[in-house]
Amino acid sequence: MTTGPVAAPLALACVLAAVVYAAGAARLRRRGDAWPWRRDAVFAVGCAALVWGLAGPVPGGPFTAHAGRHLLVAMAGPALLATARPLTLVLRLLPPGGPRRGLLRVAHSPAARWLLFPPVAAAVDVGGLWLLYRTGLWAAAHRNPLPGGLLELHMLLAGLLFAMAVWRLDPVRGRCGLPLRAVTLLAAGAAHAVLAKSLYVAGPPGTAFTAADLRAGAQLMYYGGDAVEMFLALVLAVQWYAATGRRRARQAAREALPAGVH
Amino acid sequence: MAAVDEIVFHQLLHWHHFYDRSTSGVALLSDGLLHTAELLALVAGFFLYADLRRRDALAVGHAWSGAFLGAGAFQVFDGIVDHKVLRVHQVRYGVDVTPYDWAWNLAGLVLLAVGGLLLARARRAGRRRPS
Numbered sequence: 028m029t030t031g032p033v034a035a036p037l038a039l040a041c042v043l044a045a046v047v048y049a050a051g052a053a054r055l056r057r058r059g060d061a062w063p064w065r066r067d068a069v070f071a072v073g074c075a076a077l078v079w080g081l082a083g084p085v086p087g088g089p090f091t092a093h094a095g096r097h098l099l100v101a102m103a104g105p106a107l108l109a110t111a112r113p114l115t116l117v118l119r120l121l122p123p124g125g126p127r128r129g130l131l132r133v134a135h136s137p138a139a140r141w142l143l144f145p146p147v148a149a150a151v152d153v154g155g156l157w158l159l160y161r162t163g164l165w166a167a168a169h170r171n172p173l174p175g176g177l178l179e180l181h182m183l184l185a186g187l188l189f190a191m192a193v194w195r196l197d198p199v200r201g202r203c204g205l206p207l208r209a210v211t212l213l214a215a216g217a218a219h220a221v222l223a224k225s226l227y228v229a230g231p232p233g234t235a236f237t238a239a240d241l242r243a244g245a246q247l248m249y250y251g252g253d254a255v256e257m258f259l260a261l262v263l264a265v266q267w268y269a270a271t272g273r274r275r276a277r278q279a280a281r282e283a284l285p286a287g288v289h
Numbered sequence: 290m291a292a293v294d295e296i297v298f299h300q301l302l303h304w305h306h307f308y309d310r311s312t313s314g315v316a317l318l319s320d321g322l323l324h325t326a327e328l329l330a331l332v333a334g335f336f337l338y339a340d341l342r343r344r345d346a347l348a349v350g351h352a353w354s355g356a357f358l359g360a361g362a363f364q365v366f367d368g369i370v371d372h373k374v375l376r377v378h379q380v381r382y383g384v385d386v387t388p389y390d391w392a393w394n395l396a397g398l399v400l401l402a403v404g405g406l407l408l409a410r411a412r413r414a415g416r417r418r419p420s
Contacts, residue, residue, distance in 0.1 A: 209329065216325035221317050253328060260329050264336040271340060 033176025037183070038081040045074035048113065051120045060119065066111040073107025080104060081179065088240030090230065091247060098251040100179060101152075105186030106255055110262060114197035140200045145211035148192035152185040153218045159231070160222060166233030189215070194262055205267055212263070216256040223249035353411075357404030361397050 048070045055062045079085075080099025085092040114134060121127035133139060141147055158164050159178070168178050191197060193208050227245035230236045236244075 209333075213322070213325050213329055216328070217318070217321040220321035220324050224317055224321065253324075256325065257328055257332065260332040264332050268336050268340060272343070275344075 032173065033179055034081045037176075037180060038078045041074045041077040041081070044113075045071050048074075048111065048116065051116050055116070055119060062116070066116075069107050070111035070113070073104050073111065076100075076107060077104035077183065087243060087247075088237065090234075090236040090240045090244035092244075094244035094247045094251070097182065098247065098255070101156075101182035101186040102252070102255040103258075105183060106190045106258055109187060109190035109194060109196065112196050114191075114199075118198065134198070135200045142188060143192045143195075143199050144201060145192045145203055145208050146214075148185075148189045149211050149215040149218075152189040153215045153222075155181060155185055156219070157222060160226060161231070163233055165231040169234075190259065193259055194266070196262075205263070208263060209260075212256065212259055216252065219252045219256070220249060223252060353407050355404070355408075357400050357407060359404075361400030361402075361404055363397075 049067055052062050052067050076099045080096045085095040085099075087095060114130075117130065118127065121130065142151065159168070191199065193212055195203065195208075223245050226248065227242055230241050
């Protein structure tokens with residue numbers, strides 16, 4: 028992922044998003060809503076990761092730098108944004124009326140519901156990655172700047188989609204149990220690890236990276252992928268821990284009631 | 290329950306470099322799956338453990354025995370089935386592997402024995418003090 032024509036405006040949009048988020052959260056707090064500060068913090072860090080990946084300097088050879096950018100723009104950045112529940116924030120801020128209804132209609136549309144079904148989101152995210160590295164897509168994207176730039180946008184959005192589909196922190200339609208989400212994470216993580224290991228020996232078709240560069244990049248992809256996957260798993264586990272705690276507290280409260288009182 | 294998650298926990302530490310007949314696609318896939326499963330199991334094991342602690346339901350004696358039994362069973366399984374029967378991978382290459390195999394499998398048996406002893410002790414303690 029070299030920085031194409033879409034990268035600079037996209038980075039600018041990220042800075043803007045961070046400012047809008049902070050202002051929105053401040054307004055919620057003034058109104059009296061509880062909105063934890065850590066969400067502001069992770070959103071800002073996520074935006075910083077995106078800006079760095081899109082426009083900043085990344086060390087290493089061409090392929091290693093690409094892997095680093097990919098890690099920032101398609102994985103770490105979107106995951107951090109998703110933990111901050113951006114959709115929830117916007118829905119709380121918008122007054123009842125046209126725009127809010129429209130946003131809800133989009134978020135709850137059958138298409139969104141399908142895209143946010145974890146296996147579909149995983150296929151869009153990791154499947155796109157396989158297409159990029161294992162077909163002529165990479166070479167084509169680097170010949171023409173515009174598709175290359177759109178690729179960056181796709182990676183960002185696909186990463187966001189995947190994190191939102193697995194975590195479901197924002198109010199999206201369709202209930203998915205923990206097993207399905209965990210298995211999806213497992214499958215996506217495995218597909219990512221396999222692709223990274225295969226890139227260690229053979230680069231994308233139509234490219235000629237040095238072996239050392241390819242190896243460093245593949246390793247960065249492998250271990251960086253592990254880190255993001257651990258993060259995704261951690262958030263899932265915290266959700267499970269909190270949910271079982273609440274369920275047990277409810278049960279205890281019910282049992283504490285004298286018989287006949289309900 | 291306590292034993293189960295400790296087993297999961299401990300096996301992880303041993304699961305690296307499961308395959309060595311590289312270049313085969315299936316091997317690569319099995320490695321990726323195992324690697325990812327081990328990361329997820331690590332997280333899940335930690336949170337299951339935390340949940341048991343929260344409920345005050347952790348049987349400490351059983352947990353320790355589970356840890357040893359899990360590690361030992363994995364090591365022996367790896368040593369016998371993977372190294373010898375399936376010949377998936379070896380302890381070392383280019384040298385006579387017999388002493389390494391013996392060391393690996395005996396160490397696994399010792400772990401199993403320690404786990405068995407701990408389990409017996411935990412059961413005795415449980416019978417004395419039924420909770």
